[in-house]
Amino acid sequence: MARLNPDNEQRARDLIALYPHPRSALIPVLHLLQAQDGYLTPEGMQHVGELVGLEAAEVRGTASFYDMFHTEPVGRYLISVCTNIACMLQGAYELLEHAQTHLGIAPGGTTADGTFTLEDAECLALCGNAPCVTVNWRFFGDMDRARFDSLLSRLAAGDLDGEVPPHGTLCRVRRTVGVPAAGASVGSAGGPDPEWHRRDGTGTGVPAEAARPGAPADGVTDGVELETVASTPAVAALDGPDSGAIR
Amino acid sequence: MTVTDAPRIVTRRLRRPRSWTLSSYLEDGGYDGLRKALSMSPSEVHDAVNVANLLGRGGAGFEAGRKWGMLAKTTPVYLAINGDESEPATFKDHMLIESDPHQLIEGSLICAYAVGADQVFLYTRGEFALGLERLQSALNEAYAYGAVGRGILGSDWSIDVVVHPGAGAYICGEETALLESLEGKRGYPRIKPPFFPAAVGLYGAPTIVNNVETVSNLPWVVLNGGEAFAALGEGRSKGTKIMALSGHVRRPGNYELEFAKATFRDLIFDPSLGAGIPGDRDLKAFIPGGVSSPWLGPDHLDTELANEKIAEVGTMAGSGAVTVMDDTTCPVRAAWRIVRFFHRESCGQCTPCREGSGWVEKIMHRIETGNGRPEDLDLLLDVCDNISPGVTWPPAQTTICVLGPSIPPAPAAAVRMFRDDFMEHIGEGRCPFPPDRLPRGVVRV
Ligand SMILES: Cc1cc2nc3c(=O)[nH]c(=O)nc-3n(C[C@H](O)[C@H](O)[C@H](O)COP(=O)(O)O)c2cc1C
Ligand code: SF4
Ligand code: FES
Numbered sequence: 238m239a240r241l242n243p244d245n246e247q248r249a250r251d252l253i254a255l256y257p258h259p260r261s262a263l264i265p266v267l268h269l270l271q272a273q274d275g276y277l278t279p280e281g282m283q284h285v286g287e288l289v290g291l292e293a294a295e296v297r298g299t300a301s302f303y304d305m306f307h308t309e310p311v312g313r314y315l316i317s318v319c320t321n322i323a324c325m326l327q328g329a330y331e332l333l334e335h336a337q338t339h340l341g342i343a344p345g346g347t348t349a350d351g352t353f354t355l356e357d358a359e360c361l362a363l364c365g366n367a368p369c370v371t372v373n374w375r376f377f378g379d380m381d382r383a384r385f386d387s388l389l390s391r392l393a394a395g396d397l398d399g400e401v402p403p404h405g406t407l408c409r410v411r412r413t414v415g416v417p418a419a420g421a422s423v424g425s426a427g428g429p430d431p432e433w434h435r436r437d438g439t440g441t442g443v444p445a446e447a448a449r450p451g452a453p454a455d456g457v458t459d460g461v462e463l464e465t466v467a468s469t470p471a472v473a474a475l476d477g478p479d480s481g482a483i484r
Numbered sequence: 485m486t487v488t489d490a491p492r493i494v495t496r497r498l499r500r501p502r503s504w505t506l507s508s509y510l511e512d513g514g515y516d517g518l519r520k521a522l523s524m525s526p527s528e529v530h531d532a533v534n535v536a537n538l539l540g541r542g543g544a545g546f547e548a549g550r551k552w553g554m555l556a557k558t559t560p561v562y563l564a565i566n567g568d569e570s571e572p573a574t575f576k577d578h579m580l581i582e583s584d585p586h587q588l589i590e591g592s593l594i595c596a597y598a599v600g601a602d603q604v605f606l607y608t609r610g611e612f613a614l615g616l617e618r619l620q621s622a623l624n625e626a627y628a629y630g631a632v633g634r635g636i637l638g639s640d641w642s643i644d645v646v647v648h649p650g651a652g653a654y655i656c657g658e659e660t661a662l663l664e665s666l667e668g669k670r671g672y673p674r675i676k677p678p679f680f681p682a683a684v685g686l687y688g689a690p691t692i693v694n695n696v697e698t699v700s701n702l703p704w705v706v707l708n709g710g711e712a713f714a715a716l717g718e719g720r721s722k723g724t725k726i727m728a729l730s731g732h733v734r735r736p737g738n739y740e741l742e743f744a745k746a747t748f749r750d751l752i753f754d755p756s757l758g759a760g761i762p763g764d765r766d767l768k769a770f771i772p773g774g775v776s777s778p779w780l781g782p783d784h785l786d787t788e789l790a791n792e793k794i795a796e797v798g799t800m801a802g803s804g805a806v807t808v809m810d811d812t813t814c815p816v817r818a819a820w821r822i823v824r825f826f827h828r829e830s831c832g833q834c835t836p837c838r839e840g841s842g843w844v845e846k847i848m849h850r851i852e853t854g855n856g857r858p859e860d861l862d863l864l865l866d867v868c869d870n871i872s873p874g875v876t877w878p879p880a881q882t883t884i885c886v887l888g889p890s891i892p893p894a895p896a897a898a899v900r901m902f903r904d905d906f907m908e909h910i911g912e913g914r915c916p917f918p919p920d921r922l923p924r925g926v927v928r929v
Contacts, residue, residue, distance in 0.1 A: 263668030304652030323730035360572035418642035
């Protein structure tokens, strides 16, 4: 719990190599840090700064602009209740009030056991399934008090561990290839063969085939299978009277 | 009853089982558009998009082909796809990213080929965890398939694509803020001029920024030709548009409709679309194009869904987000919530936006909670006038970006349309609509 561990440091270097300038990887690498510790620690931000070439204060300066980054500990589950217009029209504030009573905390607060942090969120882009909440950014739509309560008990019981990783973990699917084509463009197509190189200039690079390991790490062998339980992406309902938004 | 028999272009695959996988995409002719594009020259692809008159789907409605034509022809050139979707009540790109990531990748590649880009960044809203996982998986598959990377689909064209997560900031949807954010900085919109990232963009290099839905149209445009696309719709508004319908309707959801062939009435009331208001209550008002747009009332239900038709009635099509409010809705509460959003999301660079949003929020909050004073309505409009002089439509701008001028339209429309409701709040010292109070715990910002 401090600096990035060796595996994450390597992942950070891989991310940095994807961009023309190291600083561009700052937000993705901060997500990595937040996945490691649940929030951004001062030592971690210092380390990230060293990797992308920034002072720790510059890292914090950028991080503090973004709502998803927390520089103080948060609960294992961050419950974000959207209260923006479409959800508000469907009772989101009443749901939020219920959540406060149920958890015994106000928005911004964390339960004493460190399990839940509650948040009054802006539109989460699931307005067709209003009111909606996310738990560590996994979506749960068409909420009412009963569904909310059962969601919380399933989370507390660990029933949703496979679907909802601890706070901070964002994308569990790793990129399986570097930047094999770097430097090529329509302009250079047909011209001299583009050089294999990493954009940070640290190597001659690897051909695409060699840079393609079999499967993403983290035990997620086929990320395309992932489907958050009870996630309800509101989908076009166009074909006939029976096809409502997928529920 | 179907409102229009136009083909669905960007949503046609969404109900396929496991629509987000490469195998499912290939069954539906996936990457054939890219293959065809590679058999054409970049300028031929560009011409097809010009003929299609594809308008940007991110809110401003700028012609994609025209934007590409403004690109300064130096290298490197970057392409950034705007998947930051955070305009309240807009949820179409979220769906496209989660359900058809290959279509987005293919469209981005076609765009990159046409404009001669050197690298593509798919800037995806950080909150879209599932979307990021699906998109990264799809990209891994696309590399393995040979559609991205070196020597694409057997051609001598090569390019890399990077999925880039945001971290929660509405303002990063503004294209210059998006580029700052992509450079690893705070999402501060850039001072204009230069007006167009096509001249000065990422790292100062020419950059095209296009919306997710905009480029998701490209495989179809290339396969079927610009003429086929332009045959749909009317006037400037060609093709189809996803309308994101929310609020008090029986069937909220994303509906892809041919431009200019349906009206707000169809969208809200047609049984195959919104299917009307629950409980058959009366329509009070609707927000026609995202929370930055002035509201419309029942009088304007027959306005056709086309950018210029919606502009004619004094508002905008915006991102295509329509929010319906029935007669039980408190207009003060609704407008207050919208202003509160802008107040929370203002980046703080410009005084009228930073301070004005807070002042308007405070005034609206006090009216809604029964502490309003009769002179508050004038004060409210006066502050709005200071944010956007004249409180006209389209709004005058005194700030770096358009977030500032987006603050007044909702409260101004609410006061104009429902002055009596405001006066009742003030006169009775409480909100006359159920629930007649704001819940406790509403965080002051
Ligand atoms: C405050 C603000 C927020 C915006 N948010 C988004 C957004 O979330 N997604 C988007 O595509 N465009 C957004 N835009 C518009 C972009 O600046 C830009 O016009 C658009 O991405 C260009 O793509 P298009 O031409 O394909 O529509 C926003 C603009 C402003 C001023
Ligand atoms: S108008 Fe508002 S959001 Fe836009 S740059 Fe100014 S302060 Fe920031
Ligand atoms: S308003 Fe709640 S998700 Fe959009």
